Amino acid sequence: RALSDDEGPGGDAFAREGSDVLxxxxxxxxxxxxxxxxxxxxxxxxxxxxxxxxxxxxxRQF
Incomplete structure (x- = not known):
């Protein structure tokens, strides 16, 4: 299956390449x-x- 524009490298819409967590x-x-x-x-x-x-x-989240 081909990746759509809103999907990241693993086919996961939230796994954007280069996204920073911190x-x-x-x-x-x-x-x-x-x-x-x-x-x-x-x-x-x-x-x-x-x-x-x-x-x-x-x-607590900090």
């Missing part, structure tokens, strides 16, 4: 800003517990 350059800076904002909000005791729990779940 962010680079400005993406790293933006990720760091988001992480710091999440951490700041997580440490604000006036935020409701459900929101702090949600922020905890987001922070």
């Amino acid at each position: 962010p680079k350059g400005p993406d790293i800076d933006r990720s760091r800003q988001i992480f710091e904002e999440l951490r700041t909000r997580r440490n604000q005791p006036q935020r409701p517990k459900f929101e702090r729990d949600y922020l905890d779940r987001l922070l």
